[in-house]
Amino acid sequence: MTDPSPRARNRRITVVADVPDPVTTDPAPPPPPEEPAESAPPPRRRVNWGRVWWGLGAVLVAGLLAASWFALPIRTVKVEGNGRLSEAQVRQLAGLTPGFAWPYYGAWRAQKLARSPWIRSAVVTRRFPDTVEVRVTERVPFARWQRPDGRVVTLAEDGRVLPGAAGVGALPLLSGWGPGRVKDALFVARALQRYNVQSVAYTPSGITAHTASGTVWSGDLNNLLKYAGAVVQYPSKEIHIYPWGVSVQE
Template structure:
């Protein structure tokens, strides 16, 4: 081989190309990691009512690292996502030295028992709120289903002028609703939407005119309902 000038020339050419590639790689690595390309500006946008500028500044100053090329987009997104009211953070680079971050907040729909909140998207999140919100109680994993039911029940109750205050669903998928006037609706399983609609249609025309306090309305009957009135006394037998 050492006497083969053509083979030696090919090897030399290959080695030269490898050296050029190594040089280009080293130069590119240096440029990418060079302090010549810092992130000089972080532009944060979004309609934010709960996330504070102090929280955003803390994340920007303490959680982000790297140059314009090496800053970890996924890690940056996750860092802003740690804030309690942040539903999503969208992050992208803008040449030559800027990060654009769009922050999307949760919008609270209800409380989940005594632990966290449910957003309008049906997702649970851990945050505190001083809002007056309905309270949902249900099995783990039923947050989305209960959020949808709350929206349907609220709509169905509009003719009655009443609103859901607390909503329960047990492991057997039986439903119970407490209204903002203190009346409890026993809906059971099955056709719960039809039953709550039946109540709404009868509240102003019949139930609210009863001369007794209505405590519970049991709608688990095919064509009617039973009413519990604590202060009702049956007429004495003659």
């Protein structure tokens, strides 16, 4: 059959939409940095008044100590009991230098007194405000000792060597050989003082004491002391004392 109204043949029409060309755009700028919020003021630190007062106190004390050094010097020194040592020597041993501050003087300054062979004891007294008194007890030369090397030194009664002693030529002379028996010799010289001991000699076998009256020997100290009076009974004789008795020799 023929369509009386002819129509155009159907055709598939593809409509393509116009696509605009891509437009290049600049990237968006970064957001501005945020302004920091206004910070709160730091907390106020508390003042440690205890430390402040301690510091001020320390400064004050240091100032007072420094002032006392100059305000209270030692002005007067009294020395007593010295005979062999001069006053100047005792002052030096006691550490009493001119201008030293009185508040700071103490035993630590007087240590040389105890180390001196001439001083047996010492007492140091401070008296306010500027005086120091030093009372010493000196050792006294008691005997001479001929050492193994031949040198003669002066001894005190306790055996301490006294350097620089003068005028001791009349003191008993101690000497000997073998094992050291200086203490025994000093003991005999001290025990027989009333017989005017002139010398004491020691050997490994015994001790001989020469007196103004005579000579006495013994191998035992106790027997020697017990029968030492025989030197008076037999003047100018040589007496040997044994455990069994006394032997008198011409």
